[in-house]
Amino acid sequence: MDQVSQHLPGAGAAVGHDVLTGAESFARMWAAAVIGTSYVPMTRAEVVVHLHCLTDQLVEALFANPFRAAVGYQVGAKLVEAHFTGTESLSRTIHLIGDELLVELGVVEDERMRSRLAALQGTLAAGYAQALKERTLREQEAIRQAVLDARDHAEAALRASEARFRAIFSEAAIGIGIADLSGHVVDANPSFLDMLGFTAAEMRSRNVVRDFMHPEDAASVWRLYEELVRGERDHYRVEKRFYRNDGEAVWTHLTVSLVRDDRGEPKYQLAMVEDVTDRHLLQNRLRYQALHDPLTGLPNRALFLERLQRAFNTTTPGARVGLCYLDLDGFKVINDSLGHDVGDQLLVAVGRRLDESVSGPGRLVARMGGDEFVILVEGTSGTQDVVDVADRVLRSLENPVRIGGHELSISSSIGIVERAVEGTTSADLMRDADITLYWAKADGKSRWALYDPERNAREVARFTLSATMPAALERGEFFVDYQPLVRLDDSTIAGVEALVRWQHPEFGRLAPDRFIALAEETGLIVPLGRWVLRAACQQARAWLDAFGECAPFVSVNLAVRQSRDPGLVADVRRILDETGLPATHLQLELTESAIMDTADEPLEALRALSEMGVRIAIDDFGTGYSNLAYLRHLPVHELKMAGSFMEGLRAAEGADPVDAQIVATLVSLAHALGLTVTAEGVETAAQAERLRRIGCDSAQGWFFARPGSPADIERLLAR
Incomplete structure (x- = not known):
């Protein structure tokens, strides 16, 4: 932690002491949250000491220059090494870090720290997932080896092999199921039964093909299954959803191996199932945060560009696309005179109005940053479709917005581009929309301007003259x-x-x-x-x-x-x-x-x-x-x-x-x-x-x- 204070802004003894105290307090909170979620061969005091060490690493990474998000990966791996492998351990850790760490360190308002913390959460989850996966694979390999040993040494060590297999089968943290080649379940261990909410008798009445197929399974899952039961492959790994007995979906990492008889003919199929629902939900949450604006909740630039590129990758003949690129007139004056808090609330209100007025199938409203927004209109039939959207936007902003006792009148300037997908690129569309937004501003604001190639040619010529005049x-x-x-x-x-x-x-x-x-x-x-x-x-x-x-x-x-x-x-x-x-x-x-x-x-x-x-x-x-x-x-x-x-x-x-x-x-x-x-x-x-x-x-x-x-x-x- 001595190194942490060197990276603190305005590093001084008082600031460093606050960070040390906050880290120690957070470590105790962390220990209280995860004790009991996993079987860990440590006393409560030892757990606190261990988590305090991991907290120090996270804090040092937060304040380090340059910033290294890979520290989170190492912390996630060390959690698994310490046997924090219960389904609740990772979830409580990620939520606690996101909700309390910056508060305890006293830097909750620091945007840079919040961005760094989000990165550390992601890498911690990745490190935890990788370490847990490697541990699972080791367990899987041990189980598979036990099955093979049972086959190869059936006469010499049948009882010992059966005992070992049963011990692993019964005590394994991952779900294990055995089925015949027709798909009927022969046996399932307690972890698998708990995972899907069935009794042993109910499970044995199930057929893996008929009862465990999810409607959104990829076709490749069942192609791999058919190859395995035909003896064309010995195993495969996929990510698959199952339905629990109560109807809820469970996300899993599924590994299916083929067990052959003494003659090498397919005999059984062995499934090893790891419940990754929490991890999947966390990944979805992190992806949502990465692709949405934290202020307005609208899609951000990254998600917009992803959707725009997808629109340009279409194979539909004659496909067309349109853009409305807009920013708020006079927003800087409001932001500077009334404060950033009022400005932020205004952006939220504008984002809500845009979403309510123009959202629909084939449309996406996104915040590009600052007071700039963009509306993607897919599958247009002509320019009028996008002009209608722009008119609705202007009408939606006509009524003043009341914020903190202020009645704020707002308007917007909008650049419009609409054209066929073929013969252009997403970069061309964005460039021309930006140019057209500038025209709308120059023409008097509170209006839209339509892209005009002739006007653009004149503007380009004007810029060329301006740039070449000194040399001329x-x-x-x-x-x-x-x-x-x-x-x-x-x-x-x-x-x-x-x-x-x-x-x-x-x-x-x-x-x-x-x-x-x-x-x-x-x-x-x-x-x-x-x-x-x-x-x-x-x-x-x-x-x-x-x-x-x-x-x-x-x-x-x-x-x-x-x-x-x-x-x-x-x-x-x-x-x-x-x-x-x-x-x-x-x-x-x-x-x-x-x-x-x-x-x-x-x-x-x-x-x-x-x-x-x-x-x-x-x-x-x-x-x-x-x-x-x-x-x-x-x-x-x-x-x-x-x-x-x-x-x-x-x-x-x-x-x-x-x-x-x-x-x-x-x-x-x-x-x-x-x-x-x-x-x-x-x-x-x-x-x-x-x-x-x-x-x-x-x-x-x-x-x-x-x-x-x-x-x-x-x-x-x-x-």
Whole structure:
């Protein structure tokens, strides 16, 4: 036990003493429970000492690091070695260990200890069973040898052999029966009679084939029996159920041996029967615990996966299967705010509602862990079967759950997958159900989402782009196109907007709407934006060298995350210095919502850029909710009107008067604030002419030119 204290959490003298005291107390309880269940050649004090030693081994295993469940196997074997072989000895030992050991040690709330204890219970039962089986086999071999001795030495030692056989036959702890080849019972020992509840006379009137066949016996049991009575085998061992005289079932390990006469012909059959009912029930109990969630009592992940795999192993043509994968919306908030006890009670209530609302033939409700549940629907005829199940689940959770004075409203998000078994796997089904659950969450919760292969393909492509984007920047897969900003009074090019593109090796040429949002999410927008800014400034410098005063300024879009980057001003200053581009030839565009939501520190950055000479423009103006009074205090030089305002100016026969008035008002407002105005999305000559008459300064759109390469811009400048 000195070693135990070394493994105790926060090992100290006080904790170690408590464990020692608890172990000693448990050993006394153990002795009191098992004394009288078996014939043991020890005094009560010796029994206590022996069980105290075994308790020490169990306690040391519980606290050992690493944990070794095999210690339980050794303890089970030592119980058999000490002659604790009665039917009640193992049952009382397993129940007492499970109910009292952690209590005596003071660690009943420790989940790790409870898990370890369950493992030790299982290995103790296995060790006990193996040791008892080996002892039984030794007894069986002794009995068989006695039978053979009776045959081989019939004349020389008939009386001694008969005495030995009778002693073993009568006193053996296992049941023994002798029958002729037609199956009629010739004799049975007291253990066998007690096991099945018959008298000797009743047993001799029985036929082993007619009276002891159980309806659930495997066909192999009786095939082996027929081979034995024909003399084709000398013995066989099986696990078999018998009916007692009172109708109850008894689980046994049955060994049947053939006894031949002097000529080697089959004469009798000898059955040796060990009652393993308690062990069988214990194994069933342990299996139930291993395959069910201890909190809700529902099947757990292991049992669910077992049933799911069985559904995929079917040979039924055209078989289909469906899954509802669900978790509770907002469960973490309830768990964190009201405590784990309330959270656990909520899970129990939800599990009960799910089981009551959807359980039935071909269906399995299981808890996967945490607040996640899954419903398996076998033998579906189509997607609607699983959708109906999901709708019932959502309805079952509509009413609040009352727990400890709290009325808790709950809902669930559900991912649905339904398909033919052929052509897919259980792993594919689980993966797609998990993906679909994520969609249901993303789409607003308290709903179900159906698996869509096209949406999944888009999600996979989106993930691929996100994962490959950093390397793409290093490999030079990005490039910049430019679209002219044209003065409306003389149709000359005032500037160009830099528009980044991605030449993806798999997906081809990608526009910004395919990857800019991803860059924002991953944080790559800052290095990507820096790269675009440098490329645009280098190109603007080249045009300044080639075209002088006719060279356009370059307008670069600035993402929200870039505008809040502490290094923005330093980056712009360094790039302008490196490229030699005057600050007046650079314009930075921010969206209306981004610039209106700008906090003090980013706003100071924009003011610093403006003081350097960099132009600041508000992109897509008019689509947000601008505070017009606040606008006059921002370091802004230009408004770029959103293309949606151009729709009413498109028609050749006349402009929409409302749209025309809105555009005129915006232009007038901008000019009153000392700002220039550029109209976006101009596609017709009528739009351009109406904007010119309104007084708009410049415009861009397909009417003037689509985004193109630097060479395309140079041709326009030269022309």
